[in-house]
Amino acid sequence: MVIAKKFILDKSFNGPPTDDNFKLVDEQLDELKNGEILVEAIWLSVDPYIRPYSNHVSPGTTVMGTQIAKIIKSKNQQYKEGKKVFCSTGWRTHSVINPNTLEKDVMPKFYVLPDFGNLSPSLGLGVLGMPGNTALFGFLNICDPKPGETVVISAAAGAVGSHVGQIAKDLGCNVIGFAGSDHKVKWLKEVLKFDAAFNYKTKDVTAALLEAAPHGVDCYFDNVGGEFSSAVIYRMKSFGRVSVCGSISSYNTNPKNLPKGNHFNLYSIIKFI
Numbered sequence: 075m076v077i078a079k080k081f082i083l084d085k086s087f088n089g090p091p092t093d094d095n096f097k098l099v100d101e102q103l104d105e106l107k108n109g110e111i112l113v114e115a116i117w118l119s120v121d122p123y124i125r126p127y128s129n130h131v132s133p134g135t136t137v138m139g140t141q142i143a144k145i146i147k148s149k150n151q152q153y154k155e156g157k158k159v160f161c162s163t164g165w166r167t168h169s170v171i172n173p174n175t176l177e178k179d180v181m182p183k184f185y186v187l188p189d190f191g192n193l194s195p196s197l198g199l200g201v202l203g204m205p206g207n208t209a210l211f212g213f214l215n216i217c218d219p220k221p222g223e224t225v226v227i228s229a230a231a232g233a234v235g236s237h238v239g240q241i242a243k244d245l246g247c248n249v250i251g252f253a254g255s256d257h258k259v260k261w262l263k264e265v266l267k268f269d270a271a272f273n274y275k276t277k278d279v280t281a282a283l284l285e286a287a288p289h290g291v292d293c294y295f296d297n298v299g300g301e302f303s304s305a306v307i308y309r310m311k312s313f314g315r316v317s318v319c320g321s322i323s324s325y326n327t328n329p330k331n332l333p334k335g336n337h338f339n340l341y342s343i344i345k346f347i
């Protein structure tokens with residue numbers, strides 16, 4: 075008999091998450107039936123979407139989220155013990171899954187990870203998973219960046235932004251990142267080789283842009299929304315492109331009291347991922 079440990083949403087969120095929102099509980103799992111597998115979590119992903127998506131979730135529900143897990147018992151010939159899998163089972167240690175009867179969805183809920191060799195399987199939740207794909211396709215398909223163009227990235231040291239910045243550097247763009255600490259800014263400049271990076275908590279965004287992008291911005295990869303994005307969008311060149319990936323600055327806000335919209339530059343093309 076296996077006892078899973080899982081985090082449930084104990085109290086609905088009201089503002090930034092606190093320990094009180096979560097409760098760790100046990101769940102006794104049933105014996106495997108034919109077709110089912112038992113997986114054990116190795117890595118859980120704590121992603122920004124969990125906060126706003128949970129506004130619609132009832133207390134008592136397992137906290138949503140994806141994980142990389144290992145098959146530790148199998149009653150399904152197609153899924154062998156020892157294989158590593160990606161699954162959307164939430165914040166829990168053990169889960170029983172029947173891969174053949176999972177709902178088909180736009181987003182995959184379950185798949186066997188390819189062999190990453192010596193690399194960490196955690197990359198299946200990072201650059202080789204949802205954040206990496208968001209960075210690659212959200213940047214290339216929507217911003218359509220060209221060598222020499224100026225690219226601004228918010229939350230630039232995060233999972234998505236740090237990959238957008240590296241892709242933009244590889245393409246020969248002038249890359250400007252914003253992050254919320256001096257340590258992150260140093261990492262963006264010294265390790266990821268961004269052309270410029272600023273701490274938006276201590277430096278005025280418009281002043282930073284006038285310094286690093288005096289002729290305006292061609293591409294803006296927007297992870298944060300709110301007032302920050304209004305300041306960047308105001309500095310877009312005509313026919314600049316904005317990829318609206320996320321708006322983390324408002325995720326802890328009550329949806330009935332969201333901030334005012336951006337000041338849109340009508341000559342920019344703005345698309346949502």
Ligand SMILES: NC(=O)C1=CN([C@@H]2O[C@H](COP(=O)(O)OP(=O)(O)OC[C@H]3O[C@@H](n4cnc5c(N)ncnc54)[C@H](OP(=O)(O)O)[C@@H]3O)[C@@H](O)[C@H]2O)C=CC1
Pocket residue numbers: 120121122123204205208229230231232233234235252253254255258297298302318319320321322323324347
């Ligand atoms: N559309 C899509 O398909 C997807 C969208 N997203 C969105 O992309 C964005 C980034 O996700 P991801 O890289 O995984 O996140 P991470 O958790 O890696 O990074 C998030 C960072 O956002 C910054 N941040 C938090 N609050 C604020 C705020 N109020 N103002 C400005 N920055 C803030 C913080 O960095 P700092 O210390 O620098 O402030 C934080 O570390 C999110 O908005 C997310 O919802 C992500 C994946 C898919």
Ligand SMILES: CCCCCC(=O)/C=C/[C@@H]1[C@@H](C/C=C\CCCC(=O)O)[C@@H](O)C[C@H]1O
Pocket residue numbers: 122123126127138139140162163164181204319320321
């Ligand atoms: C107002 C909220 C905006 C959130 C933007 C964002 O981060 C979107 C991310 C999703 C992402 C979600 C991933 C998995 C959800 C699985 C939930 C579950 O079944 O447990 C992915 O779906 C693409 C983006 O739309």
